[in-house]
Amino acid sequence: MTESKAHKVFGVLVALSALITGQAVYAKSESGKSMTASEAFAEMPVSVLDMVDRSRRLDMLDYYSADSIAKVPNTMEGVSYLEKVTPDYLKVCLTPVSTMTIKILPSKKGEIVMVAYTVGGNDQAYDTDLKFFDTSFNELKRDKILRSPELDQFFDYPDKESRKEISDAITFPTVMYTPDVEGAGIAAELTVGKFLSLDGRKLLKKYIKPTGLRYRWDGSKFNLEK
Secondary structure, three states: OOOOHHHHHOOOOOOOHHHHHHHHHHHHHOOOOOOOHHHHHOOOOOOOOOOHHHHHHHHHHHHHHOOOOOEEEEEOOEEEEEEEEEEEEEEEEEEEEEEEEEEOOOOOOOOOOOOOOEEEOEEEEEEEEEEEOOOOOEEEEEHHOOOOHHHHHOOOOOHHHHHHHHHHOOOOOOEEEOOOOOOOOOEEEEEEHHOHHHHHHHHHHHOOOHHHHHHHOOOOOEEEEE
């Protein structure tokens, strides 16, 4: 088979997959069963994800299910692609400096859709905007699900002086949240260090907890592990 014919055959298979996948998505949603991360990604309103339209999101999912990574155009005149997809987890690289991770959290009142939008790179500290939604994408109050960590929680201070040193050195803390691929935990990492002065970085390294913070899901909210 020539390369051009092979490409056409693959295109037909993807198109068929799109039809089947689309039917399956709606059948599952209408049956009232659990929402998947793929469904959340496909149905997410533009108010949450405006960089990639729904049609292209479905293309990305179809190609991923066919073991092919599709890099689709986005509204930033770049490309976006899926990095990892499981039934309750999805990570999409939106731009070279931004990602979005979707995690479906089991809850007694129905699934909660956690969305972690992270920006950062060589010229910017990684920082995550963490939001929570119900399966109709009504936004939920974040503080009732995960209370934002205070700066002091990232450090082990030997005395009050060291605490003041850190407080003076870090004016605008940035935090990156990383949802677990498996399970329902989440990690929080203080990321401001790389943009501090040399003395500031030494000070941070001296007192910071090396493992960051870990949160455990209990079915209704995240609890900080000790």
